[in-house]
Amino acid sequence: MAGARRAAPVDAYEALRDDIAGGRLLPNERLVEHDLARRYGVSRGAVRTALVRLEQDRVIVHEPNRGARVRIVSEAEAVEILEARAALEGIAAAHAARHATDEQLAQLREIAAEMAQLHEHGDLLDMSEANARLHALILQASGHQTVQLLAARLNSQMVRFQYRTILVAGRARHSLAEHREIVEATCARDSEAAERAMRAHLSNVARALHERVMALADQRPDRTRAVG
Amino acid sequence: MAGARRAAPVDAYEALRDDIAGGRLLPNERLVEHDLARRYGVSRGAVRTALVRLEQDRVIVHEPNRGARVRIVSEAEAVEILEARAALEGIAAAHAARHATDEQLAQLREIAAEMAQLHEHGDLLDMSEANARLHALILQASGHQTVQLLAARLNSQMVRFQYRTILVAGRARHSLAEHREIVEATCARDSEAAERAMRAHLSNVARALHERVMALADQRPDRTRAVG
DNA sequence: ATTGACAAGATTGCTGCCAATCTTGTGCAC
DNA sequence: GTGCACAAGATTGGCAGCAATCTTGTCAAT
Numbered sequence: 001m002a003g004a005r006r007a008a009p010v011d012a013y014e015a016l017r018d019d020i021a022g023g024r025l026l027p028n029e030r031l032v033e034h035d036l037a038r039r040y041g042v043s044r045g046a047v048r049t050a051l052v053r054l055e056q057d058r059v060i061v062h063e064p065n066r067g068a069r070v071r072i073v074s075e076a077e078a079v080e081i082l083e084a085r086a087a088l089e090g091i092a093a094a095h096a097a098r099h100a101t102d103e104q105l106a107q108l109r110e111i112a113a114e115m116a117q118l119h120e121h122g123d124l125l126d127m128s129e130a131n132a133r134l135h136a137l138i139l140q141a142s143g144h145q146t147v148q149l150l151a152a153r154l155n156s157q158m159v160r161f162q163y164r165t166i167l168v169a170g171r172a173r174h175s176l177a178e179h180r181e182i183v184e185a186t187c188a189r190d191s192e193a194a195e196r197a198m199r200a201h202l203s204n205v206a207r208a209l210h211e212r213v214m215a216l217a218d219q220r221p222d223r224t225r226a227v228g
Numbered sequence: 229m230a231g232a233r234r235a236a237p238v239d240a241y242e243a244l245r246d247d248i249a250g251g252r253l254l255p256n257e258r259l260v261e262h263d264l265a266r267r268y269g270v271s272r273g274a275v276r277t278a279l280v281r282l283e284q285d286r287v288i289v290h291e292p293n294r295g296a297r298v299r300i301v302s303e304a305e306a307v308e309i310l311e312a313r314a315a316l317e318g319i320a321a322a323h324a325a326r327h328a329t330d331e332q333l334a335q336l337r338e339i340a341a342e343m344a345q346l347h348e349h350g351d352l353l354d355m356s357e358a359n360a361r362l363h364a365l366i367l368q369a370s371g372h373q374t375v376q377l378l379a380a381r382l383n384s385q386m387v388r389f390q391y392r393t394i395l396v397a398g399r400a401r402h403s404l405a406e407h408r409e410i411v412e413a414t415c416a417r418d419s420e421a422a423e424r425a426m427r428a429h430l431s432n433v434a435r436a437l438h439e440r441v442m443a444l445a446d447q448r449p450d451r452t453r454a455v456g
Numbered sequence: 457a458t459t460g461a462c463a464a465g466a467t468t469g470c471t472g473c474c475a476a477t478c479t480t481g482t483g484c485a486c
Numbered sequence: 487g488t489g490c491a492c493a494a495g496a497t498t499g500g501c502a503g504c505a506a507t508c509t510t511g512t513c514a515a516t
Contacts, residue, residue: 049280052277052284053280064499066479261467
């Protein structure tokens with residue numbers, strides 16, 4: 001752990017989760033309680049409960065007397081997670097189509113337009129980030145607390161994979177079209193079409209992941225943001 | 229808490245979860261760490277981490293300096309949970325149709341037959357229990373780790389409601405038909421039909437809950453198993 | 457009767473400490 | 487050089503105890 005130590009005491013749970021999701025802590029990296037306590041400016045006890053919560057989220061794994069590590073999500077598990085997300089975010093899209101405010105729909109269109117522009121410029125990393133914002137917005141607009149929470153936790157298990165899927169050759173164009181369809185159906189208040197579009201989209205991501213990620217996985221695992 | 233104290237040290241997390249799911253600890257009941265430690269024969273620290281995990285599962289709620297309580301699941305939340313289960317267990321049914329062993333399919337048919345018999349005898353409580361076994365078996369047969377875990381945790385939030393839904397007048401017959409359809413589609417290895425049937429079933433449960441549970445909720449909240 | 461102040465008790469939150477376990481490094485036998 | 491035994495260090499697991507906070511009960515003023 002070569003990270004800069006923070007003195008300001010932040011919530012250990014969120015900080016750890018974000019550091020793992022953001023790739024600042026790598027899969028299989030050992031998480032030493034004392035070091036984390038110093039890093040986040042909290043006590044060892046606070047780190048301990050944060051680790052318990054993250055283990056419950058399946059973000060880390062914990063072996064007795066051997067401590068915690070960032071969990072490695074296998075390709076098969078990533079596909080499972082995407083399947084679950086497809087089902088859950090499908091519901092979210094359906095609910096968003098019914099309950100989103102006009103302002104939220106406007107934001108959806110805005111993100112979709114932004115993605116189209118980024119795609120023209122070939123800016124895949126920013127496109128990936130816009131993708132994350134679009135999914136988060138639909139979850140929020142759904143007003144469905146349960147689905148929102150579950151989907152967010154599934155996401156925190158696989159941000160590394162999510163970053164990569166859009167970078168696979170050819171996926172960006174399809175992804176753009178799929179997102180457009182989701183946004184159009186949602187804005188048209190067509191909940192069934194929105195659900196279908198969202199499920200189809202994430203199913204395709206799962207398939208793309210299944211076909212291509214393992215080739216990338218062989219490369220050395222440096223920080224996710226730098227990949228591509 | 230008038231419960232009998234156990235001396236044998238059991239896993240506090242599972243024991244607590246089961247006591248809550250089984251109605252031995254009531255919604256909104258205060259969970260005092262010291263008492264739980266004595267009840268399960270473990271230290272206060274072990275109870276503490278169990279409570280952290282259960283809060284992450286949304287089975288309990290925790291207020292700073294005020295301790296933990298069994299979470300009260302509102303009708304709206306119960307409907308949300310059933311919607312999420314419909315999506316997730318739909319996937320499980322689809323996977324079970326593809327991957328279940330012949331022995332698991334035989335068990336499915338057996339449970340379905342058992343439910344039919346129990347229905348004839350009007351034994352709703354045992355029918356409710358068979359229902360739980362059927363859903364658990366499909367989750368297991370799916371081989372889908374992610375969905376299995378998420379569905380199980382959703383379930384642990386609402387066993388009390390689940391017990392009641394089948395007891396609503398008229399639901400038992402419909403429930404029986406819906407389960408038969410799920411089992412038939414799964415045994416026919418028709419994954420799409422199995423998914424549709426499961427989603428339809430749990431959506432109907434959600435609707436029944438929406439229409440009827442609040443009437444029952446007014447009655448005094450004694451132990452769930454005794455309701456009916 | 458109602459409200460508010462206050463004291464006593466109960467409960468949680470936290471920190472420090474130490475035993476149990478694992479990991480790493482060293483030296484010895486072969 | 488390889489493998490094994492053993493010691494030293496690092497790390498986790500868990501307990502005891504105490505401070506901070508909340509709850510409950512009492513009593514007086516209005």
